[in-house]
Amino acid sequence: MNRTEHISLMATYNQWMNLKIYEAARELSDEALLADRGAFFGSIIGTLNHLTLGDRVWLKRFAQHPAGYAALTPLSTLDTPQRLDRLAFANIRELQAHRAWLDQVILDWAQAISEPHLDQRLRYHNMQGVAAEKNFYSLVTHFFNHQTHHRGQVTTLLTQAGRDVGDTDLIGLVE
Template sequence: MITPAYCLTMARYNAWQNGCLRRALSGLSPAALTEDRGAFFGSLLATANHLIWADALWLSRLTGTPVPEGGGPRGLTLCPTFATWSAERFRLDGQLLLWAEKVPALALTGSLEWTASTGERHVRPLGQVLMHLFNHQIHHRGQIHAMLTAAGIPTEDTDLLFLPEQGPWL
């Protein structure tokens, strides 16, 4: 269904777009970052923290690293400041890139098994899990982008076609 090249492209896209978000969010005050903007998770920082928590959770399932603490409402406050969020975001993007650089094609034909916080066991095709991971990132970054745009804060291009590593399009 998917290939190692797809995983690497999407991990690169994720890191690029999170870098764009870091630049857009970097000049905002703590009040602006935590202001309720009517989005699903409320604020820019809460939405960005949800992505941190979800990415760390999926990475733990993919790599066997410890499960992150604080699901649900606690996941929205994992990084209380822009500086802590930025550092953690950079670290997670690096971990995802390292994983994507090494994922073997054969692994992508298998399944991923995990136990949810409720104790329920799940088994899903790994390709489907990875599509979910990357789509989830795009979805919530889109919410952040919309909040920034509504606040009049300049944002960068989000089109995958302009991923810098892809080179010029003919």
């Protein structure tokens, strides 16, 4: 498997896992989703919001890549979050709809990446406004790792709330 195939696999894994997580989350009441469970972002909905806003920040940065990914153009109509700990979506239904849209954008973007793009450097500003420049492939790897990290937290919170997400292993998608 080459790097672009791996990125497409990770985009597919992202969508697959989000479908499972949101299905389990929709079984809980709004109150249960908003309950502070002692996680870094407080609640299940807080953690899901963080993940969605973080993805938006990174995808908007990736849209600045010299390759000019057309799949990321729809993000230009969205604001760039100033904070990643706010509730942009207070209910699971709105958040799930946005997440499904965003996951399709990620899939389309992942399929548009070519090997030479991955070796380029990307200039961007972090959340504090500090300029940075890093290898694009490393940033894409971080993007997917960040998703996996926080979905693991959400899976734990859902389990504590009595909801089973089921199999979460990437191996379930590998042939």
